[in-house]
Amino acid sequence: MRYDIPKPLRQVSMVLDLNKCLGCQTCTIACKKLWNTDEGTDYSYWNSVETLPGRGFPAGVHDPATGGRTVEGGVRRGVVPNLDTAYGRAWTFNHEEARASAGAPDKIWIRPRETVKWGPNFDEDQGQGDYPKDNHYFYLPRLCNHCTHPACVDACPRAAIAKRREDGIVLVDQDRCHGYRFCVEACPYKKVYYDHVRQVSTKCIFCLPRIEEGVAPACARQCPGRLRFVGYRDDEQGPIWKLVEKWKVAIPLHPEYGLGPNVFYVPPMSPPKLDAEGRPTGEPRIPVSYLESLFGAAVHPALEALLAERARRRRGEASELMDLLIAYDWQQNFRLPPRQREVLG
Amino acid sequence: MNRKILLMSAPVAMQPGGYVPVAYADRTTPVTAAAEIAVEPGSGGWRVTLAWACPQPVRETVRETDRFADACAVFAPEAPESPWMTMGAQGLAVQGFLWRADRPGLWAIRAEGLGTMQRSAATGTQVSADWDNGRWRVVLSLPEWPALAAQRRVALAVWRGGAQERAGLKSVSAGWVDVA
């Protein structure tokens, strides 16, 4: 018995330009401090930023074996990630022991008490390739995609997850949730987290109290790279529509799962590989085949459009696309008319 | 009454949503093949004893994301027609008690169909649970239970956490069990 998931009146959306991400994790901390400081969510990051190529967060997230969808979009049994080997435990440290040894001849270094197996962005800046010929990496910030066909909604036997009618934000009703974790298992993006103390699922709420007041989510608003755009998908004057529909340079992550993500990425361009003599070859360092494994075939025309517009700008010609992506006026990255405004008396 | 009840795998095809029925379509044989049940009048209420084989118990789940606890439930129909297989139906509720190995007490449960179970603290109850030699033995000391007193029937369910059983992934009695 599949659920009938009604189409929302509007869909709020985010575009992230991967050419500009610094990997600074300001977004991660902005989100974590705002929403996820409870003991049972210590390990979880509604917003995470991972180095790719790499194993991601949780480890193996880009491996089709972990998600509850086949690459043809069918249902398959997914995996609930392990706290040690996939997420990484929120480690505790031997601060007292280290401090007590400060004056002693044998100093004890600060180290985690637990055996470290994995953690968020654990393979930071490792990437792939050989320096200086073709070494490469880029950062992939990830949050819940507030999917059009959410696997998490489909997976919950208690109908505790729903898509909001007003803006398509996908929310867990924690009063209904019994902590069965089918949603964690089914989401191929692994963006539902289990609060192991309160024993309920938790996930990104797209900062809905801010959205209702016309303020962008904390991850987007605090991003020093100015690479996040937020608005509604049907707003033809807004950045989302221009980047996704008009210029078609913003594309979803793992479209093969068929969930219809509403978070989109401008794929990373990369400098050329060098030949044996150290001369540029014209071939991008980040293999396009690798980008295709993440973003599907749409990455080819998206990269072509980006390169063509960049060349146009270099020739001194006007480019709406480049002006938009450069984000001269950062406030223009967000087009979110307030739906209601709370006035505190 | 002390009876051995053969259990069946709760049919996953009936589970709400599109995921569980497909992802767990292979769960056709019960993880727990049988359970013993004794339902006896106790002091002002009932004493229910459930016992079943469980080779590796799971008692602790805190600080883990992928661990599920062993559990069992016993429930009775509120109305003569309350269906057991679907945990009741709208207007035809079932109600009873749920024990989970990672919690100290019992939950009182009530449901009107799959996915509708409400849990609340079961006041006036006591539970003792022991795992020994590959078997769980759970003794529920219950207060007055009008549904059982009226209908004289119960159904039971057993979840093996080590096999990732939770929610509709469970071994259940193949119908109501009459209580003398």
Ligand code: SF4
């Ligand atoms: S990304 Fe995962 S958690 Fe978010 S809506 Fe899609 S399926 Fe649900």
Ligand code: SF4
């Ligand atoms: S805050 Fe912006 S630049 Fe920094 S990691 Fe997040 S998305 Fe990248």
